[in-house]
Amino acid sequence: MRVMAQMGMVMNLDKCIGCHTCSVTCKQAWTNRAGVEYVWFNNVETRPGQGYPRRYEDQEKWKGGWELNKRGRLKLKAGGRVKKLFGLFASPLQPELKDYYEPWTYDYKTLVDAPLGDDFPVARPKSLITGKDTKITWSANWDDDLGGTTEMGHLDPIVEKVRRESEDKIKLEFEQTFMFYLPRICEHCLNPSCMASCPSGAIYKRVEDGIVLVDQDKCRGWRQCMTGCPYKKIYFNHKTGKAEKCTFCYPRIEVGLPTVCSETCVGRLRYLGLFLYDADAVTAAASVTDPQDLYQAQMDVLLDPHDPAVIAAAREQGIQEDWIDAAQKSPVYALTKVYNVALPLHPEYRTMPMVWYIPPLSPVVDLLRDQGHDAEDPDVLFGAIDALRIPVEYLAELFTAGDVDRVTLVLRKLAAMRAYMRGISLGNEPDESIPASVGMDGATMYEMYRLMAIAKYSERYVIPKAHAEQAHDLEEMGCSLDFDGGPGMGAMGSSPFGEASGRPTPVAVETFHALQDRQTSDSVAGADTLSGRVNLLNWDGNGAPPGLFPQRHPTEPPADVAALEGGGGA
């Protein structure tokens, strides 16, 4: 057993309102540069819908992910190593810009500059690729909220598949359609096919937290990763000629902050935390024969962080105590393995994705409500989950490689939770038969409710900080990271020998710490000191924080720092 830690995410799809805030904030943070105009590390798709890039789930066309060869061993669906090298000169299966969309802006200047005339000036769309006038025909979410579904709904690869396999047709007439949103980022897979496809070996998985990154210096632009990733979450920067992908906001994660998409999520539906997993078991788990067994195999790779044997093995691998502790408190572990409600997206791609989804009950509930039923009554709901084959089959194709029973079980749990809690909030005696009907007890169901419905910030995000001592070579990690949040701990990085002693605190870390402090404290931001200096980026202009002006006696720590340290600081 080789225990490794993996940062994971769970999204509770019932809460997604499709507002795209996550996409926009992510784009502002990471891809608002030339060359990646068309790139959305985080995108939100309406399902049924074609997704972004168009029909990326059609692996018969794109050949992403893994498959089993005749001997039952894993091989890249797009071909083995030799075949890949022969295809190097023109990547045969790479999506083109038109599969994403041609990014554009508007010629806003004419609105101001246009000469006086009878007509209102118009800001024409201009392509960001050619700079010429363009006609907007597609975008990252053109079919948002089922726009155009009557014409294009059948192009959804999942709809196609379910239709092929089921007797009755998925109805896509507008008024009968079910709908939900699917936010997607890179899955930071345990068995990433992007990495396996990269001829240069530039894509790597971080040992410490499992985040999958592209080494920008080693990438040579061979573009095989774009083919390799079945989720199409690797993008080509057409200006730099390098591949780029979601970074899981690693600079934020390293200091204990949630990713930008999680932090800004309006529905507060994202959970972040650690998994412990057995790295030696991954390949075997990804190679099980029946795709419908992949879910269970993937669950078995995840280890119980409370198991003493696991803890001992983790320690042996050098995983620190606070990380083990965080793994035990991990909300993503609870949702996947304790409550068993989170499912992986497309396990049949065999990449072992680590962003999990709690499937939405809302398509079922909405349909019931539209038909005039009481959508909260457990009997009605249970009956409907079984009767409404289409949404359930669709969800099964997304999350369990078509295993309808597995999805049904999860939906039943969600329905049961709804019914159980309704009884409680109406002041009735808790009806213990409801949790029992889905194999849970009342207390567990209540905990699950707390995590899923109340979803407090500190319970949604359990992110252990990176260990500075591991990163002694890392320039950006030069400072002490013993900073536990809250205004009382403002003495971050102040050293006993005054400002200039010790190592300089790198700007990135300092800024992130100050940001965290500002977001979690009640006092005026910037009231804390940063190595006896002040970080003007985070100063909100109120008053003159200590450290704004140089100390008179640089050998003495600032008065407030001394006081805070006396009060039981770091």
Place this chain on the structure above:
Amino acid sequence: MNILLWGVLPYVMFVVLVGGLIWRYRYDQFGWTTRSSQLYESRLLRIGSPIFHFGLLAVIAGHFFGLVIPKSWTEAVGMSEGLYHFNALLVGSIAGVGTLGGIIILIYRRRKTGPVFMATTNNDKLMYVVLVAAIIFGLWTTVASVFSNTHGITYRDTVSPWFRSLFILQPDIAAMAAAPLAFHMHTLVGMALFTIWPFTRLVHAFTAPLHYLFRPYIVYRSRDKGASVPARSGWSEVGTRDRDTRKR
């Protein structure tokens, strides 16, 4: 003059090539890329690029046979002069024409596809001129070798001995000087190509990912390893120049 061309220039070229490669490898890893334009246009690229690249690989193999393997060796294994030349001409012209055809498709595509043309830098344009010139002169030599054969002088008696003599640091200048004009031109342009090589996008050829055949599929890397960011050289801005900045 001959000493300068065939005794000095090759070494200058060699120093620039190796020095340039080392320098760029150390200071411009980030700029070291194919800078593929497949995202913009894929149809023509999928035809032109493999023809060009595979043609080029055959051309390189041909050069190896022609330049490195002495005449005496092929004769020793019983290959007659005529047979050798027939082979060389056949394979060489197929490879050469393929390479030329490939690059013509690629250049046509580069000129005609708006976004691809806009992503073409001056550096690229210069590189294309030299590259195409090298290929055309190369084809000319292939043809010329047939006719020069009639005079009893082949490049295997002139260019090849000179090429091999370069490596033992005693350049056989006289041999090279005796070669026909086509060979002189091809060699000069070829040297120019290798001289600019490290400074163009052609560098990607030197990191052809053959180690892919042997590395494990999954790459783990510790956060502290490789995290020391090397200082940028200031050798070029990131990627191609922005259209907006170019206009300004």
